[in-house]
Each structure stands twice: as C-alpha cells, then as structure tokens.
Amino acid sequence: MEQLPSKGWNIINLVTALMLMAVLVFAIVSVVGLEPLVPSTLPESVPIDYTVWEDGSKDASGIEHVGGLLFTKYVIPFEVLALILLAALLGSLYMAKKEDE
Amino acid sequence: MAVDNIVYLIPALPVLAFVLTLAFGKKLPSGGGYIPILAIAISCIISILAFLQIHETGIPIEVSAHWFSVLNVGILIDPLASVMLLMVTFVSLLIHIYAIGYMAHDPAKPRYFAETALFTAAMLGVVLADNILQFFIAWELVGLCSYLLIGFWFRKPTAAAAGKKAFLTTRVGDVLFLAGIVILFFNMREHVLPHITGHETVYLLQFSTIFDNIHHIPSGQLTIITLLFFGGAVGKSGQFPLHVWLPDAMEGPTTVSALIHAATMVTAGVYLVARTFPMFIAAPDSLMVVAYVGGFTALFASTMGLVMNDIKRVLAFSTISQLGYMMLALGMGSVIGAAAVGFAMFHLINHAFFKACLFLCAGSVIHSTGTNDLREMGGLMSKMKITGITMLFASLALAGIGIPFLKIAGTPIGTSGFVSKDAIIVEGSYVFAHMTNDWIPFAFGILAALLTAIYTFRLWFMAFTGKPRQERHPHESPATMTGVLSVLAVFALVFGMLTFLPFLDFVGHTYDHEEIHHLAELGGNHVIDHYELHDVVHHASPIIFLLPVIVGVGGLLLAWVIYNRRWISVASIGNMRNPLFAILAKRYYQHEIFIELISLKFTYGVLALTSEFSDRKIVDGIIDGISSFIIGGAEVLKKIQTGVVQNYATATVLGVGLIALILSFRGVF
Amino acid sequence: MLPVSYYLIVAAIVFCIGVYGVMTLRSGIMIMMCVELMLNAANINLIAFASHFSQVNGHVFVLFSIALAAAEAAIGFAILMSIFRSKNNVNIDNINILRW
Numbered sequence: 129m130e131q132l133p134s135k136g137w138n139i140i141n142l143v144t145a146l147m148l149m150a151v152l153v154f155a156i157v158s159v160v161g162l163e164p165l166v167p168s169t170l171p172e173s174v175p176i177d178y179t180v181w182e183d184g185s186k187d188a189s190g191i192e193h194v195g196g197l198l199f200t201k202y203v204i205p206f207e208v209l210a211l212i213l214l215a216a217l218l219g220s221l222y223m224a225k226k227e228d229e
Numbered sequence: 230m231a232v233d234n235i236v237y238l239i240p241a242l243p244v245l246a247f248v249l250t251l252a253f254g255k256k257l258p259s260g261g262g263y264i265p266i267l268a269i270a271i272s273c274i275i276s277i278l279a280f281l282q283i284h285e286t287g288i289p290i291e292v293s294a295h296w297f298s299v300l301n302v303g304i305l306i307d308p309l310a311s312v313m314l315l316m317v318t319f320v321s322l323l324i325h326i327y328a329i330g331y332m333a334h335d336p337a338k339p340r341y342f343a344e345t346a347l348f349t350a351a352m353l354g355v356v357l358a359d360n361i362l363q364f365f366i367a368w369e370l371v372g373l374c375s376y377l378l379i380g381f382w383f384r385k386p387t388a389a390a391a392g393k394k395a396f397l398t399t400r401v402g403d404v405l406f407l408a409g410i411v412i413l414f415f416n417m418r419e420h421v422l423p424h425i426t427g428h429e430t431v432y433l434l435q436f437s438t439i440f441d442n443i444h445h446i447p448s449g450q451l452t453i454i455t456l457l458f459f460g461g462a463v464g465k466s467g468q469f470p471l472h473v474w475l476p477d478a479m480e481g482p483t484t485v486s487a488l489i490h491a492a493t494m495v496t497a498g499v500y501l502v503a504r505t506f507p508m509f510i511a512a513p514d515s516l517m518v519v520a521y522v523g524g525f526t527a528l529f530a531s532t533m534g535l536v537m538n539d540i541k542r543v544l545a546f547s548t549i550s551q552l553g554y555m556m557l558a559l560g561m562g563s564v565i566g567a568a569a570v571g572f573a574m575f576h577l578i579n580h581a582f583f584k585a586c587l588f589l590c591a592g593s594v595i596h597s598t599g600t601n602d603l604r605e606m607g608g609l610m611s612k613m614k615i616t617g618i619t620m621l622f623a624s625l626a627l628a629g630i631g632i633p634f635l636k637i638a639g640t641p642i643g644t645s646g647f648v649s650k651d652a653i654i655v656e657g658s659y660v661f662a663h664m665t666n667d668w669i670p671f672a673f674g675i676l677a678a679l680l681t682a683i684y685t686f687r688l689w690f691m692a693f694t695g696k697p698r699q700e701r702h703p704h705e706s707p708a709t710m711t712g713v714l715s716v717l718a719v720f721a722l723v724f725g726m727l728t729f730l731p732f733l734d735f736v737g738h739t740y741d742h743e744e745i746h747h748l749a750e751l752g753g754n755h756v757i758d759h760y761e762l763h764d765v766v767h768h769a770s771p772i773i774f775l776l777p778v779i780v781g782v783g784g785l786l787l788a789w790v791i792y793n794r795r796w797i798s799v800a801s802i803g804n805m806r807n808p809l810f811a812i813l814a815k816r817y818y819q820h821e822i823f824i825e826l827i828s829l830k831f832t833y834g835v836l837a838l839t840s841e842f843s844d845r846k847i848v849d850g851i852i853d854g855i856s857s858f859i860i861g862g863a864e865v866l867k868k869i870q871t872g873v874v875q876n877y878a879t880a881t882v883l884g885v886g887l888i889a890l891i892l893s894f895r896g897v898f
Numbered sequence: 899m900l901p902v903s904y905y906l907i908v909a910a911i912v913f914c915i916g917v918y919g920v921m922t923l924r925s926g927i928m929i930m931m932c933v934e935l936m937l938n939a940a941n942i943n944l945i946a947f948a949s950h951f952s953q954v955n956g957h958v959f960v961l962f963s964i965a966l967a968a969a970e971a972a973i974g975f976a977i978l979m980s981i982f983r984s985k986n987n988v989n990i991d992n993i994n995i996l997r998w
Binding site for chain 2: 920990993994998
C-alpha cells in the first residue's frame, strides 16, 4: 500500500469518509426503506417487458430496447458523445506527446 | 455733499497703500514711505469732514450693505467713532512721517511701510465697524499686523519670540471675544428675532439692532457676554493677567511701539468696551469688574515700571498702567452712565498724544545714543535740546502736572494729562467713595498716579541730566523727526485744555438715543439723572482737587531727589538684596509662575504628556490591537490552504457531509 | 427480488471507499482509479433503479456515463504524463505551490 499522508490528515480523511457513509446509508434507509418494494405501491406499475428472439428464447435484459432508444430518442447525445470522445482523444494525444526540440 | 459717500475710502486708501508699497516700494525713494503718508493724509482729511458733519448735524453717519443671511458690512460713525478716527489718522500720519527719518538706514523699509499701512487700515476698520462681527474681523487683522511689526527684525531671536508671545497672548483674549460674539448671536436669534416685525432684513449683529433690543436678552447671558468681551479687551489692551506681551513687544522698532502700543492697537480694547457700553451698563456687575481690573492693572504695572532699566520698557509699563486708568474710567459708568465714555475717551486721546511723543522721543534718544539702557545715558540735554524739551512736556503730561483750583470757563489749567487724569480722579472719588462703597479702585488709581510721576521723571532725569555716562557723541535728530516731536508735544500740552468741556459733551452724549437709564436699571446700576459735570465741584472736598497735584508734584520731587541730586543713593535702595526691589525687578516672578510653573510643568508636563500618552498607548493601542488581532487570526487561519488538492477534496466532502447531517436532523429527509 | 435499498447501500459503500481513496492516496494513478470507483458506484445506482422499475432509460444513461468516464480518464492520464515529465514522479502531495 502507498505511504499514507500525515497522521492528522489521515484521521480527518477517515472520519470524513465514515461520516459520509453514515449519512448516505441513513438517507437511503430512511427514504427508500428496507422492504422490497411491492409493485402495487409503485407510482406507475410497469409490466415486465420481455424480448423474444428468433429462436424463441426470452430475453429480459432489454438490450434491444436500449439499442432502439439509443438511435431514436437519444441519438443527439450519442453523436455528441462521439464528438466528446474525439476531443478527448486529440487532447490527450497532444498533452502526452513527447516534445521535440 | 454728504460725506457718507466717501467714508468707505477711509480704510480703503491705506489698504491700497499697503498693496502699492509692497509691490513698488523697492523702487521708490525712501522705501515707498510716501505712499502710505499720502493715503493716510487723505483719510485724515475725510475724517475731519465726517467729524464736522456729525458735530453740526448730530446725526451719525451710517452706511450698510447686505452680506449674507442676517449679517451685513457697514460703517458707523457716531461721535465716539469720529474722535477715535481723528486720533488714529492724525497720530498714524505723524508717526509715518517720523518713520521716514527713523527707519532711513533700514534695508527692509518697503515691508515696514506696507505693514504699518495695513495696520492703520485694520485699526480704522475696527473704529468704523458697524457690527460686532466686522469689528472682530478687523480686530484680528490688527493683531496680525502687530505680530508682523513686533517681529519686524525677525532674524533676532528675541524679536521673533516677542512677536509670537504677543500673538498668542492676544489670541487668548480673541478666543474669549469670539465666544462672546457667538453667545450674543445665539441669544439675539433666540430672544430678539421673534420680536422683530416688519419685512425688511434685520441684521442681528449690528450695533443699533443690539442696543435697541438689549432688554430682551436675559441678564445672566448679558453678563457672560460682556465679561467675555472684556476678556478680549484684556488681551488686546494688556490688562492683568494678559499684560505679559506688552513689555516684550518693545523688541520692535520704536515707531512701531509708538503707533501700536501707545496710541492705537492697545486702545482698541478700551474702544471695544466703549462701543458696547450699553451692553455693559445693562449687565449686572460687569462694569464693576472692569473698574477693578483696570484699577489693579494701573497700580500693578506702575510698580513694575519703577525698576526697569530699558527706556522703552518703562514706557511699556506706563502704557499698561494708563490703559488701566481708562478701564477704571469706563467702570465709573455704573454711576454716571454714558458720560463715563466721554471721560475714558478723553484720557485715551490725550494719552495717545503724550505717549506717542514719549515713545518717539525715546526713539530719537536711542537713534542717537545707540543704546536702550538708561544706565548708559545721561546729560543728553545739552546735545539734544529739542528732544529733551519735548520729552519734558510729554513727561509733565504723563505725570499729570497742572494748576489746581484754577478753572477758566470750567476748564482746568494744566497739561492735557493733568486735565484728563484730574477728571478721572475727581469723578472717581465721587463715584467710588461717595456713591458706591467700593473705594478700592480709586485708591489703586491714586497710588498709581504717584508711582507714575516717580518713574516718568526717573526716566527723564536719568536720560537727560547728570554727567554723560557714555562715550558716543549724541547728536540731534533730523528735522522730520524733531518736527513730529514738536507737534506732538504741543498737542500733549494744550489739547486737554482746549477741548475739555466740548469733548466730554460731544462724546458723552453718544448714547443719548439709547435709553441708558432704562438699561442701567436692568443692570442694577443706579444712574444719576441728568448728570451734570459741574455738580461735582460742589460735592467734593478740596483735598480731592489737591490730590492729583500732590501726587504728581510729589513724584517729580522724589525722582529729582533720587536721580538728579542723588541725595538718596539709588544703590542703597535699588539692589537685589532689598526684597521689595527684588520682587519688582523680577516682575513679581510672573515669568516663573506663568511659564515655568503653569506652562511647562502643569500644562506641558501634566496635561500634554498625559494626553500624548493616552493617545499613543490607548487610542493607538486599540487600533493597533484590533489590527494585530485580525492579522494574528489570519496567520492561524491561513494554514488551511495547504496547496494540496486532496485536502481541498477532504474539505469539500466534509462540508457536504456536515450539511447533509444537519439537514437530516431537521427532518428534511 | 432483493430490496432496491440493498443495491443502493452497496453503491454508497463503494462511493465512500472511492472518496476515501481520493482524499488519502498519494500517487496520481491510484487517485484516478478511485475516481473510476466513484463513477461506477453512481452507475450501480442507476442500474439498480432501472432494473427495479424495468425502465430502459437507466441503461442508456449508464452507457453514456461509461463512455464519458473513459474519456475523462484519458485526459486525466495525459495530465499525469505532463506532471511526470516535469517532476519525475506523480506524487500529488508535492504539488502545493498555491499554498499560504
């Protein structure tokens, strides 16, 4: 393991992380609750949507729907994401390049 | 043609002379001295015209212009102001002519003549002022010119110090005067303004407005106001305790001493009390304070004049003493009403003539012998006849020598000093001994008269008779100087006799249109109705008439015995082993008391150093303390910025967590 | 079906481990890894809710999140390369010029 920072900061970091964890867990438990959510209590009851492949197998992962949404409703973010990746590529290439004299 | 249209020239021409002399004096012959002489001569002629007009018609000349709000600028010439105008312009003119000869060898002549021209303008401003604020402004200007002229030879350290001392001491008086004006203004605004109806603008500080409405001002306030005004007069006229600047002021040229400290500036204090006399008579007890201070100063200064060896300092103490007489005369107003103004002004004018003559003769003596010290002079009579004779006449006037019991057409026969001092002493006996029971001021006056005669003739005998005590060959002064001396000596001799009754009549009735009796009732002073000067003759015993002559001639004989005949040795009385002499020679230890004790030890040591300490330690300490506290706090708090980004991340997460924690406990979740 | 809160609690724990790592670790590369941990914790949250409500939107959001995480990691490592070139190590502790 890496050498940890000075003792003072060490303690503060630990305390901070633990406190954050306590807060988040407390928030989750108090809002969402620990019982499984019964479908009838949901705001909008949505039936399970299977996809049936050609060989008859059922697919509950919903990957076909993901693809469909990706190219219809969310196509603009998709294209923009491509541009972002291009920009990141060019940027990191430039910054990591060895400088010639 | 009324003079009203040109009276503004009276102060304006000397101001013009000031500017021109300052600008062009170097190129003109005799340092530009002829410009002020011309200007003052014209002012003198206009003053004579004004006087004649007032004497004929009896109506004062009033010219006024609006300044701002409830204040105005204006000129008021009533009988009181007209005689003062004549004296100031005439004496100033003569002294300027004398100065052409006296200052002939001085390289800074243009500056001298410019400053004296400005001084004359300021003094005329004081005399002509028709409201108390304008009076004060000109008064301050007079003080400034006095400072400039006393410190004329400013490279001499004693002269510079004397100028500073004069200005600061009169400043104390000026502050009191200004306080009086402010209190007066607020009283006028509060008590008088509601009563004044009509649509024309009323000027609250104008003398006529004040005098018409004195009965509206509460008498407690009136006493405070008049006593503060008298405080200003004490400063300017060198009464006790603010007299300390006058002897030191002799560091200036002798013509300055003659002009400022004999005839004009120091009389401004007396003029102030005379000008605001209705207020003084309506205020309870003010006039009694004036009389006591005046009487005491007269005696006090004359005791110190006995032992001075500097010719000018003897005359300085004599001036202080005579001004005390004038204040004493004004103080008699509690019984005789506004006629007291006549007596005081009569003595003032006569004093101006003979004291200026004495100073100018002293200047002539100094000019020819080159020393101020009386012990080094002697036997000058043979070489400087004109100076000696004129000085003799002026000394006779100062000592008050005259013929008692003899009156031609109601006028006593004697030198002008005799006529005026005799009048004051005789009236004083009547007022102080008969009517009120306060005879102390009168006793002071008699004693002072005796001492005055002694030191006056001590001076004359030591300077002009006996064996010459120095090697230089004295010579008579040039004609410009001796001519002036002769004119002044003639005035010193005969002016009193020639103008006694008309003068008292003219000036004594200045305030006739004010209801002096009514005002006097307000002040608890019981004033004689229809006071007639001649009545006193029947009331007083013959001793009173003999007293001034006994005192005067007695003093002359005593001085003759000691200083001329030397039958009593001076050294046996006048050495420092004699405790009385020591006290007088050390001037009652005033320097030690005022400067060493009060000023250095108390004011500086206690007040000033304490304030400085508290200012430095406490006030600055608090400011510096706050700032160092904040800086210290910042030094501690700045350690948060470690520069390592991870610590900032820690801080961010900590902050978010804390906020979430707090919010969760408030039930937001 | 497990209660959705179990998945959320797991994601919270992973997130806090990532936070602790970012605050504590000295090497830049380790910090980048912990940043990825935090992002993945968020992704777990998204998938948990998407699966629980049988919505597909959550999955699409996660796709974008992963792609952006990759882009950001690339840039981050490029910056670490620049730091390494000038200091010859990637200890983030020593970059403290903007201190008091």
